[in-house]
Amino acid sequence: MTAHPAPLFDANATSGGRDLGKLPEWDLTDLYASPEDPAIERDLDWLREACASFAADYEGKLDQLDAEGMLTCIRRDEELTTVSGRLMSYAGLRYYQVTTDGARAKFMSDMQDRITTYTTPLVFFTLELNRLPDDRLDSLFAASDDLARYKPIFDRIRAMKPYQLSDEMEKFLHDMGVVGDAWEKLFDETVAGLTFTIDGEELGLEATTTLLTEPDRDKREAAAREIARVLGANIRTFARVHNTQAKEKEVMDRWRGMPSAQTARHLSNHVEPEVVEALRNAVVAAYPRLSHRYYELKRKWLGLDRMQVWDRNAPLPIEPPRTVDWDTAQEMVMSAYAGFDPRMANLAEPFFTRGWIDAGVKPGKAPGAFAHPTVTTVHPYVMLNYLGKPRDVMTLAHELGHGVHQVLAADQGELLSSTPLTLAETASVFGEMLTFRKLLDEAKSDAERKTLLAGKVEDMINTVVRQIAFYDFECKLHAARREGELTPEDINAIWMSVQAESLGPAFDFMDGYEVFWSYIPHFIHSPFYVYAYAFGDGLVNALYAAYQEAPEGFQDKYFDMLRAGGSKHHKELLAPFGLDASDPKFWDKGLSMIEGFIDELEAMED
Template sequence: MFRLPALTDLRRFDADASGKSLGNLPEWDLSDLYTAPDAPEVARDFDWLDKACADFAAKYEGKLDTLEADGLLQCIHDYEAIDITAGRLMSYAGLRYYQSTTDSERAKFMADAQDRVTVATTPLVFLNLELNRIADDRMEALLSANEALNRYRPVIERLRAMRPHQLSDELEKFLHDQSTVGASAWNRLFDETMAGLSFEVEGEDEPLPLEATLNLLTDPARAKREAAAHALAGVFEKNIRLFTRVHNTLAKEKEISDRWRKMPTPQHGRHLSNHVEPEVVEALRDAVVANYPRLSHRYYALKAKWLGLDHLEVWDRNAPLPIEAPRTIGWDTARSMVMDAYADFDPRMADLAEPFFDKGWIDAGVKMGKAPGAFAHPTVTTVHPYVMLNYLGKPRDVMTLAHELGHGVHQRLAAGQGELLSSTPLTLAETASVFGEMLTFQKLLAGAKTQAERKTLLAGKVEDMINTVVRQIAFYDFECKLHAARREGELTSDDINALWMSVQAESLGPVFRFMDGYETFWSYVPHFVHSPFYVYAYAFGDGLVNALYAAYKDAPEGFQDRYFDMLKAGGSKHHKELLAPFGLDASDPAFWNKGLDMISGFIDELEAMEE
């Protein structure tokens, strides 16, 4: 609980350096949370939180195993009220900070808020510990005796899955208390360092932030792409010692925590939090790796042919096709493209997305100091989500808008479950976002007027899917190797560079050559810092959506209602329950090949266009 917004969608660094002629890009209006850092409501809520947490501990600590069903239900409701207030405070502090991570006042406010919330909530640590000490038969009797309490069964079961890994009450309180100077402090150091970097790209009039520099890797001019790649490598190399220290420290901290908690693997904690079986993730990973040759290897060989090259350099990976006319898509056009696709699927979906544009729920522009990437943060169930973009008019930026709005729609629908049940495990959290992209892509594809336009759209979609599936599984393998190696001792920059390169050739294929300096490109991926092993959720979501979309096309009758029911469920159901109405089962190894077949089918069509 009480998390800062997660920086997400690192596969989408696709901005333009200028930001001109895009129209009126929206900024957040955070007043639905608080009107200002010094607003009286902020002080009021901090004071309320202090008292509510102390009162909660006085009322319930040491007594959970004596409560009857009604008493346990009231305990959960009291906790949810605390969760909402703490989440509201931290959402406001975090969103302001991500708008300008180099602003010292915003950084101080966030750090102070995090300290205050952490201190206030330390007395609550007993709750999970005592819940997990209740005997199985007694817990089952309590849940069975009260239908309202039984609604929280998924939350309680997820908590109790941590029982084998639970430490003493004193240790758990200590770890909670010192969290602000542990991983979160290193996260802040990473964020502020990355946001403060500037890159001098040959041919550019002024230094660029990371987002805009990465975007130049999609420039039509190959010389411009190459210059951007070398500028990135040069700055990453200058800062590599710091990034190496951050990764060493966080991986070691995780190893210590995992050892004390008796986690069997570094990935196990992520699987538990995602409420997904390790064998399901391994089936996904193995299916994707086995399909590298017919997906990324085959596509990039085709792309080299289109570009007239014998081999590709890393700066060619996201290059536009030679037949693709340079195009900048204004904000109003992007809005129409996405909203039309959403409305064609179901008007309810467009209605849920509309307020993001009209009520200040999106922050779209690229600004120096603003956090890179994109995310949708749900805040708390009594308010609404906020979407962050770095929009600069590329076609892929439109897909990012569709993606993040999908998250936002999902979060709005799931809010009806209440604070503890609304949060969707990461493996399913990407479903609505990737589905939103698919709807937008299919709408554009259906409107293609020429073979060249269709080819451009298909190629762009394949590249997005490769970035979502192949690249993210390669990232996952890199993390697995990194954490395994760190358990053997301190890693040098060269050690981490070598681990990074070990997954690049395997995933991208033999057509690639890798420039000197590319070995440092692991350093800018925030997921490795913020959320270890998060990245497989993207591949999970893409494979799931491909199978869902195939089910939609095969049997459209009633699909929308089933889809909305799935999104409304939030975290209240296991993935097996959620997918059963569609005839899908993620635990079936063959399931993942269905999604991969869709990518392969698009490549088949692209190859046929060459004949």
């Protein structure tokens, strides 16, 4: 059980602009003082010995433990998870700061290799747990409330029981994990090393994609065509990485007997396949009412006969170009958090004052944004690529929401704090919603209100419609890979099929857009992760509606939900709010909020 959460890059992070004031950088010394810190070797030595000792004490003996013995065993495993997580968090965060730095890449690779080797003796643990009879475990839980607290962990482990291989094969797969990691690093380093030339200036991917939100249409087109050119020049590398990762997954799934490529993600998310299918179907059915309708409105606002892909995130003509400096962004988000509950602002405050945020765009820095919980004995770190677009303020609100959630859940301890991905987006999207509602309430004119509403609708479409289209792309990609090797043209065709369906008839698609699948990190780092965004957005829309309908006592229930971390199923977490994600109508409630915003925008046209 020594797996620990890795940074997952949020899909909608955007940035652009300058003159931002002093941007914060990480202070990683709460993890380790430096790569030469003697504490690193001390912890590695401890981990090697502790893993060997754990295996010597428990391998082949789990069925002999009483409740007290099993509790001690679980707590020892939790300590192993904490130490390995601290080491890998430090190595990973340093690497993401400058992914093109060979020394940082080597440090992380060496750390992965050593921790994989040291933790191999632990593979027996989950395998033996799954061989214990249900009634045996039930009697242990009945004998100890302290042990029963860990039951959700046992439940998740035992959900893998039907797909478990032999002990020897599981150890082999554990050791082979570093090979898959190497393909991920190749992807990361390739993306970080890309350079794009716009008006004679060399830019990285992050700065180039932000030009797609520029008011100047020629600049947007130039950026889109340059992205297509550079990605096209590297498309065989990206296709090779995707083919290899998808094939590795197919082999693993086949050996484990998993019924679909998505099964492993559903199990790790602790969510039923039919719930995800209901979400997917509700969103796809709503494409005409959401994205198709909104982009037709936007086409008219922009005065275009046809929309091009570089117009998708264009600012509205009535929207004045605006750069939000860092101090202003901080005040906007913190006041929105405090307006909901002062406790939320208090939890967010140390991120700004103690070096828990790395905000600036720098050469070699990983693109996008994330909040990484590290380990429960330290604190989360937030990464942004902040360049001052108003949407960057929403990204800050989003990542701080993750951070607040991770801080609150830390009291659950290392094994129970980690929230399934479907619920991990709850606090982040809620933080965005609070910030948006505060700005909307303070709008000084109809034009400002329209701009805010349109921006929010676009963000929601990017979060719900676009991510479900991404999910469909992955489903089709993995299904096609099971039939054989995919050429770049094969993958391009899959990408275009879901893009046309989701974006709608207002769009034309330039030559070159077919390769835009290639730089999206989720497809490589965490297959099928993307539906968690739509799950989180729909869930938060329903939650916010519950807050508006019955604000009394909502905050306490909300904080209780975040504190629960991964200790409860989504049904238990939502029950206090009268919500149930397994009800297909639940998703229509969330989608109706987006539809209502579009209704209001259409009414402004009259």
